[in-house]
Amino acid sequence: MPPLVKKLLWSLGTVGILLVVNQVMVNGIGGYGIPAQDYYVRVLTLVGISIIAAVSLNLINGYTGQFSIGHAGFMAVGGYTAAYISFYYGAGILNTLQGLPLPVALTIRLFISLLIGVVFSALAGFVVGMPSLRLKGDYLAIVTLGFGEIIRIIILSIDSVGGARGFSSIVQGATEPPDQRMFEFLKESIFFWVFLFAVITVVIVKNLVNSTFGRALTSIRENEIAAEAMGINTTRYKVIAFVISAGLAGLAGGLFAHYDNYLNTNSFTFVKSVEVIIMIVLGGMGSITGAILGATVLTILPELLRDLQQYRMVIYSLLLIVIMIVRPQGILGRRELSLSGLFGKKKTV
Amino acid sequence: MLQTFIQQIINGLALGSIYALIALGYTMVYGVLRLINFAHGDVYMIGAFVGYYAAQKFGIASASGQISFGGALILMMTAMMASASLGVVIERFAYRPVRKYPRLTSLITAIGVSLLLENGGQVLFGADPKFFPILNSAVTYTFGSVTVRLTDIIIVVVSVSLMVLLQTIVLKTKLGKAMRAVSYNLDAAKLMGINTDFIIAFTFALGSALAAAAGILVSLSFPKIDPLIGVLTGLKAFVAAVLGGIGNITGAVLGGFLIGIAETMAAGYLPQSLNSYKDAVAFAILILVLLFKPAGLMGSVAPEKV
Numbered sequence: 067m068p069p070l071v072k073k074l075l076w077s078l079g080t081v082g083i084l085l086v087v088n089q090v091m092v093n094g095i096g097g098y099g100i101p102a103q104d105y106y107v108r109v110l111t112l113v114g115i116s117i118i119a120a121v122s123l124n125l126i127n128g129y130t131g132q133f134s135i136g137h138a139g140f141m142a143v144g145g146y147t148a149a150y151i152s153f154y155y156g157a158g159i160l161n162t163l164q165g166l167p168l169p170v171a172l173t174i175r176l177f178i179s180l181l182i183g184v185v186f187s188a189l190a191g192f193v194v195g196m197p198s199l200r201l202k203g204d205y206l207a208i209v210t211l212g213f214g215e216i217i218r219i220i221i222l223s224i225d226s227v228g229g230a231r232g233f234s235s236i237v238q239g240a241t242e243p244p245d246q247r248m249f250e251f252l253k254e255s256i257f258f259w260v261f262l263f264a265v266i267t268v269v270i271v272k273n274l275v276n277s278t279f280g281r282a283l284t285s286i287r288e289n290e291i292a293a294e295a296m297g298i299n300t301t302r303y304k305v306i307a308f309v310i311s312a313g314l315a316g317l318a319g320g321l322f323a324h325y326d327n328y329l330n331t332n333s334f335t336f337v338k339s340v341e342v343i344i345m346i347v348l349g350g351m352g353s354i355t356g357a358i359l360g361a362t363v364l365t366i367l368p369e370l371l372r373d374l375q376q377y378r379m380v381i382y383s384l385l386l387i388v389i390m391i392v393r394p395q396g397i398l399g400r401r402e403l404s405l406s407g408l409f410g411k412k413k414t415v
Numbered sequence: 416m417l418q419t420f421i422q423q424i425i426n427g428l429a430l431g432s433i434y435a436l437i438a439l440g441y442t443m444v445y446g447v448l449r450l451i452n453f454a455h456g457d458v459y460m461i462g463a464f465v466g467y468y469a470a471q472k473f474g475i476a477s478a479s480g481q482i483s484f485g486g487a488l489i490l491m492m493t494a495m496m497a498s499a500s501l502g503v504v505i506e507r508f509a510y511r512p513v514r515k516y517p518r519l520t521s522l523i524t525a526i527g528v529s530l531l532l533e534n535g536g537q538v539l540f541g542a543d544p545k546f547f548p549i550l551n552s553a554v555t556y557t558f559g560s561v562t563v564r565l566t567d568i569i570i571v572v573v574s575v576s577l578m579v580l581l582q583t584i585v586l587k588t589k590l591g592k593a594m595r596a597v598s599y600n601l602d603a604a605k606l607m608g609i610n611t612d613f614i615i616a617f618t619f620a621l622g623s624a625l626a627a628a629a630g631i632l633v634s635l636s637f638p639k640i641d642p643l644i645g646v647l648t649g650l651k652a653f654v655a656a657v658l659g660g661i662g663n664i665t666g667a668v669l670g671g672f673l674i675g676i677a678e679t680m681a682a683g684y685l686p687q688s689l690n691s692y693k694d695a696v697a698f699a700i701l702i703l704v705l706l707f708k709p710a711g712l713m714g715s716v717a718p719e720k721v
Binding site for chain 1: 450451509512513516517518519520522523524526527528529530531533534535537538646650653657692694695698699701702705706709
């Protein structure tokens, strides 16, 4: 089979499976007594968003070895921009697309909002990364932390996105009476969109790290001076990786905005950045499946520990310290889980 | 106009001496371990809370929540001893086990310890703010339209004395000499028969005690304390350490005063609508320093050896 056809089939298969799962989860299967799984839809949607955030952070922290702790800042930029577009221009976009069937128009509207969010967070990544990636290790960490906080303070002072009140009824928009079409559409399909984008993120990051570009990033992680001596423009590669990572973080933020229909800067504090870091540290820095594993475990864990809500962050921080002491490379380290690996098949190179 | 300026300078000196005290802890730990001790700001918070509970336990504060100068001194001693022990415990059980791994591991561990203290504090002390006793001799002196609080004078005098004491320890005692040796080259110091583990623990104890002193001094001036007060203050103090040149003790003091004054100036001169940006001033300074003079004002650049 030609590779292009194979890829096409894989993509179609993935979309199909996601659509079916989405249908079953949201509506249940009438005749077979399987009810709609609202609770699981909610938890799994959050898992999907966490996967996007963790896998994208892994690109810069795990593969490039640059320790950024401002990921929440980029999620905030993407989230707020996408929300802004949806809120103020959503109705306009739908009007322009009047001839198209409604679901298609709504999909295009969602894509436009998300895309502009991604562009803005990538731009923010460029602005932050350009000066600060010249720094190393601890300094980079503290600068990204500072930028993350500054981004949050700036958003907090913009009144058109709600300021300290938070940004509510994002998908309904500013019109009177509220336009419920997008809301109803997302209620049916946000699970599908989140997982579709999670798959896309994983594919992007996987292809990146397995390319020449990815090998350059790994060489920077292993030894920056040696990488430079081999002719790699380290700053350039670091900035590109940082911009991609920030853009994908913005995607996670945008999806979160459309899922929750409410944004508040309190969701994007330093603690949020640390949560994403714990995900990749737990799963293994420099492993995509590790990041997915970490994101899944750490999103579901608080649900299971609901009674211990108060102690959640205490447990998280203890967990972080213990992992660092016992197994600093995380559960998977830099290895990847794969189906063939699981069934003991030998990998052919 | 001039009076506003002088007033902000005075406020800035008081605030700056607090930042300087905390920055000393960052800079000393960075000196011996090359580690940003993220938990340092939270040790400062714990210091304030130890003082708060000690005041209740010892019955030092009067019913109306006032204490004498001597009482405050006792609280400070208690808090300094408690925080010094906490610093040693943190070093022993969190940082020492990861010392053999890459530096990033220590950094993540430090973030973990910081979060543990903050969230543990919220569980233990409650998230709602507590009110620290205030000095009963809280007089205000007025010169023209410039007002000086006695508390501010006490803050500056006590912190400067502590800094002089620290300088004496580092420069005149054998322990201090050992600290400088470890900071210069840990492995060589070990070969010279210095018990490096002990020196590192001692450095943590010293830094944490200074942070606790800062915690008590701040609480005397701004009595509202909660488990998260260490986050922002700690970060700003860290910026002060970087500004002065991290690893350099004089630099930390200088940086502390500069950050303190810059912040009160921002608070005094920025229009009301931009006042929320006052906390961003320190970060803006940090970014500028790192871009244009990464070694800080008094630090020296060590070329990276391959």
